[in-house]
Amino acid sequence: MREVSIIGVGAHPTGRFVEKPLKAIAYSAIWDALNDAGAAPADLQAAYVGNSLGGLLTGQEGVRGQVVLQHSGITGIPIVNVENACASAMTALRGAWLEVASGAADVALAVGVEKMNVGDSARTIGALSALSELELSEMGMQFTTSYAIHPKINLKARMQEYGWTIRDFAKPAVKNSFNGSLNPLAQHRRPLSIEEVVQSRIIVDPLTLLMCSSISDGAAAAVLCTSDRAARFTSKKPIQIASCVLRSGEYRLVDDERADSATTTALAAYQQAGIGPGELQAIELHDAMAPAELMLYERLGLCGPGEGPMLIDDHVTTLDGRQPVNPSGGLCSRGHPVGATGLLQICELVWQMRGQAGPRQIEPRPKVTMAQNQGGLLLGQDSAVYATTILTA
Amino acid sequence: MKLLNPANLRIPSEPRDTPCLLGGRCQECGHVVFPKMPVCPACRRNETMDEVEIGRTGKIYSHTIAHVAPQGFSAPFFQIFVDLPEGPRIFALVGSECPVEPGVLEDGMEMRLVVEPVADTPARKDVLTYKYVPAHLGGSA
Numbered sequence: 001m002r003e004v005s006i007i008g009v010g011a012h013p014t015g016r017f018v019e020k021p022l023k024a025i026a027y028s029a030i031w032d033a034l035n036d037a038g039a040a041p042a043d044l045q046a047a048y049v050g051n052s053l054g055g056l057l058t059g060q061e062g063v064r065g066q067v068v069l070q071h072s073g074i075t076g077i078p079i080v081n082v083e084n085a086c087a088s089a090m091t092a093l094r095g096a097w098l099e100v101a102s103g104a105a106d107v108a109l110a111v112g113v114e115k116m117n118v119g120d121s122a123r124t125i126g127a128l129s130a131l132s133e134l135e136l137s138e139m140g141m142q143f144t145t146s147y148a149i150h151p152k153i154n155l156k157a158r159m160q161e162y163g164w165t166i167r168d169f170a171k172p173a174v175k176n177s178f179n180g181s182l183n184p185l186a187q188h189r190r191p192l193s194i195e196e197v198v199q200s201r202i203i204v205d206p207l208t209l210l211m212c213s214s215i216s217d218g219a220a221a222a223v224l225c226t227s228d229r230a231a232r233f234t235s236k237k238p239i240q241i242a243s244c245v246l247r248s249g250e251y252r253l254v255d256d257e258r259a260d261s262a263t264t265t266a267l268a269a270y271q272q273a274g275i276g277p278g279e280l281q282a283i284e285l286h287d288a289m290a291p292a293e294l295m296l297y298e299r300l301g302l303c304g305p306g307e308g309p310m311l312i313d314d315h316v317t318t319l320d321g322r323q324p325v326n327p328s329g330g331l332c333s334r335g336h337p338v339g340a341t342g343l344l345q346i347c348e349l350v351w352q353m354r355g356q357a358g359p360r361q362i363e364p365r366p367k368v369t370m371a372q373n374q375g376g377l378l379l380g381q382d383s384a385v386y387a388t389t390i391l392t393a
Numbered sequence: 394m395k396l397l398n399p400a401n402l403r404i405p406s407e408p409r410d411t412p413c414l415l416g417g418r419c420q421e422c423g424h425v426v427f428p429k430m431p432v433c434p435a436c437r438r439n440e441t442m443d444e445v446e447i448g449r450t451g452k453i454y455s456h457t458i459a460h461v462a463p464q465g466f467s468a469p470f471f472q473i474f475v476d477l478p479e480g481p482r483i484f485a486l487v488g489s490e491c492p493v494e495p496g497v498l499e500d501g502m503e504m505r506l507v508v509e510p511v512a513d514t515p516a517r518k519d520v521l522t523y524k525y526v527p528a529h530l531g532g533s534a
Contacts, residue, residue: 126464135428138397139522140466140512141484142459149455149474151482157455204459204472205495251434253424254482380434381482 001101003227005238006391008037009347014187014218014335016117022054022064023071026113029219029340030072033109037223038233041074044223045105048080048095050088050112052339052375056127057118068113083339085131086288086375087246088112089220090342090387094244096224106226112344113219114337124215128338131384132377141377144204144212147289151381152252152260155291156206162306164294166206170197171312173211173290173332179319180329182360187216187335197290211290211332218337220344239350242368242390243272249382256381262299262374265386269370270301273390277301280323280390281366282352284345286374287330297325300372324362327352338375342387345371353393367393397511397522401428403446404508404521412508414448414523416481425480451475451525453502454482458493465516469493475504475525488526489513503528 010032012025026049034040049065060067065081084091089112096108116124129137132146148156158164174194180186192210200209223233230238245268249261258264270276277300285300287293294308302323303311311317317325328334328348331341349369351357369391376384396402404412418425419433420441427447432439454474462468471487488507491497504525511517 122464125461129463135398135401136484137463138511139484139486140459140463140470140472142461142463144461145457145459145472148457149472150484151454151474154455156457202458202460204461205457253426253435254476254480379428 002103004097004100004224004241005227005230006222006241006346006350007225007230007233007236007238008033008039008223009350010036010221011185011344011347012219013185014216014337014344017217018117018119020217022051022058022060022113022115023068025115025217026068026111026219027072029113029221030109030111033221033223039107039223043107044074044077044109045107046078046096046099047074047109047111048082048092050082050084050092050339050342051114052083052085052088052131053114053116053127056130057124058115068111074109084375084385086286086336086338087342087373087385087387088339088375089344090371090373090389091246091385093222093343093346093389094246094387097241097244100224100226106229108224109221110224110343111219111221112340112342114339115217116215116337117217121215131375133379135379136377143288143377144207146377147292148204148207152383153292153295155289155295158295159206164309166198167194168294168309169206169211169291170194171309172287172293173197175312175318176287176290176326176330176333179327179360180333182358183329183334186329186333187214188333207289213288213331213336216335216337218335218340218344220340220347222343222346237354237393239353240392242275242392243269244389245269245272245387247386249378249380249384251380252382260299261382261386262296262372265388266300266372269388269390273392275368275390279368280370282327282349282362282369283323283325283372284328284330284348285325285372287326287332288336290332293325293330296372319360319362327357327360327362342371342373345373346389349391353391394519394521397520402508402523411449412506412523413446414506416445416447416479417442418445427477427481427483445479447479447481448477448523449506450528451477451504453498453500453504455500456498458495465514466512467514471498473498473525486524488524490530491526498527
């Protein structure tokens with residue numbers, strides 16, 4: 001495998017863009033990434049386009065990648081459509097990475113784009129439910145419920161098991177809202193207090209409104225090339241992809257004692273990169289519901305069982321901490337346009353590693369970072385998709 | 394009235410019999426799954442799964458009240474995971490005879506299967522599925 005670098009990234013702001021079609025949202029991210037890389041459409045030899053809900057919500061069921069890229073002047077090359085629920089964008093990144101690492105292409109593009117605001121939130125929530133296996137969604141299963149009581153995470157049970165309180169649940173939302181307040185691309189830019197988060201209305205007990213990521217439109221893109229070609233395009237610091245691991249959920253019977261799939265995915269990423277969790281200097285992780293961040297700390301090896309809230313109390317994962325988590329604001333504050341999220345995480349890490357993150361810049365500049373992305377829900381008591389990428393500078 | 398998923402649910406023709414779920418049991422390793430599938434997820438053998446009647450009763454593993462609902466459902470509504478005595482832990486809704494209020498359900502509570510419309514909404518009121526209600530509530534299903 002060849003060494004692969006990210007030489008350009010771009011992102012469309014996350015938020016509500018009802019009048020803007022999918023391809024227009026993607027266009028701005030794609031051309032920001034091309035311009036950032038100093039690359040032109042003619043330089044690209046392959047492209048992967050992640051999108052999850054566009055078929056159900058816009059009616060463009062097929063060939064969304066070709067539609068989106070043609071609008072941006074990218075035609076002729078192999079274009080692969082990627083649907084992998086909330087991990088579609090990181091799956092697209094992996095496709096582009098494999099193209100370049102394998103030698104099939106020297107320069108490749110990864111795009112993630114989502115348009116969730118279609119003027120009817122019940123329809124959007126219905127489309128989100130369709131990211132679970134049909135036997136679950138047709139019974140009314142929704143992701144908020146899955147975070148609250150599903151055996152794979154069961155946040156409600158953690159309150160008993162670990163003694164976590166509703167205030168502990170609010171802490172990641174508060175931390176990330178502060179980070180998001182410093183991010184001009186973020187959807188929700190108001191810093192929140194613990195009281196506000198706890199007292200906002202209950203969505204699915206015990207999760208409150210301000211603990212949940214919201215409906216969002218957005219896009220992100222990255223241009224990848226072999227590390228030895230990076231200097232031909234740009235003088236900016238190239239960011240290496242040290243590992244990019246994709247796994248799928250396991251069928252978990254009640255007596256399943258295997259490690260959680262987020263853990264096995266992270267372990268594979270650590271192993272491939274030759275890096276341990278203690279070396280990470282910035283992390284973007286999949287806090288679709290804010291308190292999930294507390295569980296992911298332990299599943300990614302950042303702390304022991306039940307210690308999650310301490311990482312925030314002790315300023316380990318805050319912006320000024322040793323291992324800042326979700327400097328962008330994370331899914332709840334920056335926004336979670338589902339098929340774009342994995343690449344929005346990558347954009348943030350690249351900006352942080354280059355020292356381009358403005359008022360939310362981590363000091364000293366992180367040299368080793370990780371993005372963790374997951375999505376979907378299967379009957380076998382697991383999420384469908386797990387993806388983890390480690391970057392080095 | 395039609396069944397949401399006829400392969401998953403058996404409604405007896407004799408009124409004195411009770412409805413049940415249809416799962417699969419592996420002839421080789423004995424694991425029981427719901428819904429049925431052709432390959433055993435535990436031992437990965439193919440064509441070893443027999444249909445088996447399960448889920449007439451269960452115990453609550455976890456429960457919550459959802460205050461938002463996807464299209465075709467109405468909130469608030471209970472959503473639960475139920476441990477069936479045969480082995481599977483399944484997602485389920487709660488029957489309408491159970492009032493949707495905090496404190497009504499508890500983890501570990503004994504439940505029994507009932508058959509009723511998926512939701513009391515125009516889209517789903519004519520489609521039947523399985524739900525669970527506390528065993529101490531009401532009469533026969």
